[in-house]
Amino acid sequence: MLFIFITACFLILLDQLSKNFIVNHFTLGESKEILSNFFNITSHRNRGAAWGILQDSRLFFIVVTIIFMAILSYYLFKQKGKLTIVDKFTFSLIYAGAIGNFIDRLTRHEVVDFLDFRIFGYDFPIFNLADCFICVGVFFLMLKIYNEEDKKI
16 A cells, blocks of 8 residues: 555656646646647646536536545555555556546646647647546556456456
C-alpha cells in the first residue's frame, strides 16, 4: 500500500503543478503550438467529464469520486498481499487521476485541461495529465482482466 500511496502522491503533484503552470502562465483560451498541426498547449476549463459531457455536474462528480475511491480502497485493502508491482502501479495511476481532477473540482470548481492534439485531422478534446493517468491505468487494468480471463479458458 505504501508504494501505491507514494506513487499516487508523486503523480498528483505532477498533475497539480502542470495545471498551476497553465493557470498562472496562460490566459483562458490561449494556445501555444508545440508540434505543427499535431500538438498544442491550450488553456481550457471543463465543468463536466470526458468530451465535456455532463457539464456543471460538479457535485455529482465529487460524490461519485468519493464513492469510487472508497470502493477502490476497500478492494486494495482486501487484495494487499496479492497485488503485483504492475497492479500497484496500475492502481496508483487510477488513484492519481481521480484525485487530481477531484482536487480541481473542489478548489477551482472546474478541471484545468491543456493537452490539445489533432490526430489524423480530428481535433481531439483537450485533456490533462490526470486524464492520462486514468486512461493508462484503466488500459492496464483491462489487460490484467483479459489475461486473467484468458488463463481460465
